Amino acid sequence: MNPLKILIVEDEHKLAQVLQQGLKEQGFVVEWADDGALGLDMALEGSFDAVILDVMLPGMNGFEVLSELRKSGSTLPVIMLTARNNVDDRVRGLDHGADDYLAKPFDFKELLARLRAILRRPKTELRTTLRVAGLTMNLKSREVRRDGKFIDLTPKEFGILEYLLSRKGLVLTKAMIMDHVWPSDADCQGSSNLVEVYVNHLRKKVDQDHAVKLIQTVRGSGYIIQDQT
Ligand code: CA
DSSP states (O other): OOOOEEEEEOSOHHHHHHHHHHHHHTTOEEEEESSHHHHHHHHHHSOOSEEEEESSOSSSOHHHHHHHHHHTTOOOOEEEEESSSOHHHHHHHHHTTOSEEEESSOOHHHHHHHHHHHHHSOOOOOOOEEEETTEEEETTTOOEEETTEEEOOOHHHHHHHHHHHHTTTSOEEHHHHHHHHSTTOGGGTTOHHHHHHHHHHHHHHHHTTOSSOOEEEETTTEEEEOOOO
């Protein structure tokens, strides 16, 4: 069996060195990136089995790295290192698709245990296409089609549709869509009209020319996308 390959994305050289050394002693092959953008490139290109990803990184932070990684369709297991025992950071990490998190400072033995646990999990099927009825969204090429016909979406419309499709059959409230698509835009918080406007645009593009309407309004609650049966 080939040794398992771990990527460490951490800008604190001392900690990165300790981790590298410790993991090598455990028989892992280890590579290290000391900034977010480099880490993302390596995670996308290298054949790693897991990533240990720090949140506080220069340039591109750990959440951004993780969210780009997941957008590209990667299901690579990721453990996030949060700076302190910060619940928001943990929730944010898990929301962005982290598999586990560890608050600094941590015990190396604990990291090892978490790492082994996520490596034991069965590899999730690599999901690159989301679909409902005749609507398909390719997460790699970012192409959206309905019955084979290309639909041109803005990045925000794409984000909303991706969120709806990834939770097909579930009602998403305007607040959930707001948090998901405009996460750091404090000015827009609370403006549910904005969500309405965007969903209406999206609806025109996706449903207008079709008898079957895929995006449904759940009055007083939010929106849902589902197969019409
Ligand atoms: Ca750091």
